[in-house]
Amino acid sequence: MLTGFGGKVAVTSPLPGYVRNGIYTIDEVLRHVTFDHPIKKKTLLVDFDGDLMDMSSMRYLVFKMKGIECVVCGIVGSYFAKEYDAKIPRVEGRPLKWHFNLYAMGVDGAEVLMTKDHIVPVSRGGGNGLRNFQTMCSVCNGVKGGNALLG
Numbered sequence: 001m002l003t004g005f006g007g008k009v010a011v012t013s014p015l016p017g018y019v020r021n022g023i024y025t026i027d028e029v030l031r032h033v034t035f036d037h038p039i040k041k042k043t044l045l046v047d048f049d050g051d052l053m054d055m056s057s058m059r060y061l062v063f064k065m066k067g068i069e070c071v072v073c074g075i076v077g078s079y080f081a082k083e084y085d086a087k088i089p090r091v092e093g094r095p096l097k098w099h100f101n102l103y104a105m106g107v108d109g110a111e112v113l114m115t116k117d118h119i120v121p122v123s124r125g126g127g128n129g130l131r132n133f134q135t136m137c138s139v140c141n142g143v144k145g146g147n148a149l150l151g
């Protein structure tokens with residue numbers, strides 16, 4: 001387990017168009033995630049080194065409650081990176097919309113993004129509650145990046 005990043009380490013995001021501002025341990029991020037704010041009906045803002053992060057995300061809750069290991073290949077998330085998608089136009093006067101992306105280290109040393117996956121697809125009647133989500137890496141999930149990461 002990696003400890004004590006405290007947002008000090010910053011390397012380039014592997015996601016096209018993403019800007020990264022530090023990495024954090026699993027505990028530094030998930031200790032702020034609770035059932036009391038499971039979805040985006042309410043915001044739960046936490047200050048991470050000057051950036052207000054909304055911790056009321058189903059994705060974070062899935063990582064906290066279902067684990068940080070891919071259900072298919074078994075790769076395990078190592079750390080969170082604070083990132084935002086620079087392709088989304090900025091709204092004047094509003095703060096940047098930072099979020100945390102969870103990454104594992106692949107066998108080749110490249111970062112592998114971890115995602116939440118619908119166990120039963122929405123197209124087949126699956127819901128958007130916690131029970132219908134599981135943790136899956138982006139390789140197994142077929143996600144190439146973009147909006148699928150958010151939420």
Ligand SMILES: [Zn+2]
Pocket residue numbers: 070071072073074075136137138139140141
């Ligand atoms: Zn996987």
